[in-house]
Amino acid sequence: xxxxxxxxxxxxxxxxxxxxxxxxxxxxxxxxxxxxxxxxxxxxxxxxxxxxxxxxxxxxxxxxxxxxxxxxxxxxxxxxxxxxxxxxxxxxxxxxxxxxxxxxxxxxxxxxxxxxxxxxxxxxxxxxxxxxxxxxxxxxxxxxxxxxxxxxxxxxxxxxxxxxxxxxxxxxxxxxxxxxxxxxxxxxxxxxxxxxxxxxxxxxxxxxxxxxxxxxxxxxxxxxxxxxxxxxxxxxxxxxxxxxxxxxxxxxxxxxxxxxxxxxxxxxxxxxxxxxxxxxxxxxxxxxxxxxxxxxxxxxxxxxxxxxxxxxxxxxxxxxxxxxxxxx
Amino acid sequence: xxxxxxxxxxxxxxxxxxxxxxxxxxxxxxxxxxxxxxxxxxxxxxxxxxxxxxxxxxxxxxxxxxxxxxxxxxxxxxxxxxxxxxxxxxxxxxxxxxxxxxxxxxxxxxxxxxxxxxxxxxxxxxxxxxxxxxxxxxxxx
Numbered sequence: 001x002x003x004x005x006x007x008x009x010x011x012x013x014x015x016x017x018x019x020x021x022x023x024x025x026x027x028x029x030x031x032x033x034x035x036x037x038x039x040x041x042x043x044x045x046x047x048x049x050x051x052x053x054x055x056x057x058x059x060x061x062x063x064x065x066x067x068x069x070x071x072x073x074x075x076x077x078x079x080x081x082x083x084x085x086x087x088x089x090x091x092x093x094x095x096x097x098x099x100x101x102x103x104x105x106x107x108x109x110x111x112x113x114x115x116x117x118x119x120x121x122x123x124x125x126x127x128x129x130x131x132x133x134x135x136x137x138x139x140x141x142x143x144x145x146x147x148x149x150x151x152x153x154x155x156x157x158x159x160x161x162x163x164x165x166x167x168x169x170x171x172x173x174x175x176x177x178x179x180x181x182x183x184x185x186x187x188x189x190x191x192x193x194x195x196x197x198x199x200x201x202x203x204x205x206x207x208x209x210x211x212x213x214x215x216x217x218x219x220x221x222x223x224x225x226x227x228x229x230x231x232x233x234x235x236x237x238x239x240x241x242x243x244x245x246x247x248x249x250x251x252x253x254x255x256x257x258x259x260x261x262x263x264x265x266x267x268x269x270x271x272x273x274x275x276x277x278x279x280x281x282x283x284x285x286x287x288x289x290x291x292x293x294x295x296x297x298x299x300x301x302x303x304x305x306x307x308x309x310x311x312x313x314x315x316x317x318x319x320x321x322x323x324x325x326x327x328x
Numbered sequence: 329x330x331x332x333x334x335x336x337x338x339x340x341x342x343x344x345x346x347x348x349x350x351x352x353x354x355x356x357x358x359x360x361x362x363x364x365x366x367x368x369x370x371x372x373x374x375x376x377x378x379x380x381x382x383x384x385x386x387x388x389x390x391x392x393x394x395x396x397x398x399x400x401x402x403x404x405x406x407x408x409x410x411x412x413x414x415x416x417x418x419x420x421x422x423x424x425x426x427x428x429x430x431x432x433x434x435x436x437x438x439x440x441x442x443x444x445x446x447x448x449x450x451x452x453x454x455x456x457x458x459x460x461x462x463x464x465x466x467x468x469x
Contacts, residue, residue: 151469283411322423
């Protein structure tokens with residue numbers, strides 16, 4: 001161990017909230033163990049390394065890059081491609097890099113709609129000239145450029161080749177540590193493309209709430225509409241819980257905190273589209289046989305896409321709203 | 329060339345597939361726009377199947393099952409109905425016209441109804457024009 005060169009690690013964020021970086025910093029005193037094994041060569045949130053420093057590194061110089069956040073603009077894409085070239089292992093860290101995450105819900109709207117809402121219509125925005133960011137603009141001193149905002153939010157693997165996926169919003173720090181230590185100590189790594197830091201079973205497998213065979217419900221509730229009894233299965237109470245179509249590994253934290261699972265860990269193996277799987281399951285729970293009664297119960301699910309694809313819209317079979325929207 | 333829609337139909341083995349077969353053996357004429365996939369029960373049709381059909385370029389998806397109460401597996405067609413209604417809400421959110429997804433009950437003796445259904449649905453979908461889901465998903469902007 002003594003003479004072994006330290007692992008070179010990089011971390012970068014695309015379209016992300018910063019929670020993933022916090023989850024990495026949440027290692028607390030274990031940070032010393034990490035620093036004993038690894039050097040961070042690039043991590044904009046804590047280090048003042050510039051992009052050109054990365055460009056000057058030889059290819060595959062970095063051992064592991066943890067990329068969190070979705071790909072939203074040209075800067076994210078450029079950095080994803082650059083880091084891919086400079087890294088031996090590229091890990092999609094967190095739900096956004098894995099499946100698009102919360103920023104991925106913007107795939108409901110076009111770039112124009114987003115700009116209109118954010119820069120022109122927003123109640124708290126004062127913009128009488130209707131100024132909207134331009135990728136290039138001329139000022140007396142010269143030409144200014146900012147990254148190009150894309151129409152689509154993309155997952156990391158839609159842009160570059162990804163070695164491993166570490167899911168979660170954010171990933172549990174313990175899981176991150178396990179994965180990091182496995183890489184750092186030279187343990188045998190799983191095949192490329194694996195989801196690491198999570199288990200293969202669904203959340204329900206680890207859930208401690210009481211279950212019966214009767215899953216039929218007459219009404220769906222949003223979590224704030226019901227007094228949760230604290231011990232029986234959320235679905236049986238009529239609260240939509242993504243547990244059945246979500247990988248375990250987080251330690252069922254939300255459910256232990258009396259909140260239903262929202263699906264950040266993504267689908268278990270062999271499920272292509274967790275939202276569709278969940279829709280299939282939820283629909284069969286409806287306790288009604290007539291169309292009108294069923295419709296009335298479905299009305300309780302206010303926003304099916306936002307509910308079932310909260311973290312996975314860009315990775316879904318229908319990854320964005322049709323650009324040729326049909327009026328009826 | 330005149331636009332010809334492609335309709336993907338999931339037919340349940342016990343009623344609707346037999347009904348469609350009857351339409352054939354009775355030599356009923358109907359438009360050739362439908363591609364049939366036999367499933368054991370309409371309750372077997374997962375939402376993933378329907379979404380994948382749209383993703384792969386189907387202009388419309390038709391699901392046919394036994395009439396309510398007639399399901400070979402007692403409840404499968406009710407499960408299908410519930411999924412269908414939820415799916416309708418979802419595909420509309422994703423900007424797909426509701427007429428592009430249909431659920432109909434066709435029994436084993438209703439060959440004529442199946443033939444008429446295909447004619448009528450093809451006409452409706454032809455009026456809507458090509459479904460652009462595949463193109464949408466393939467265009468990265």
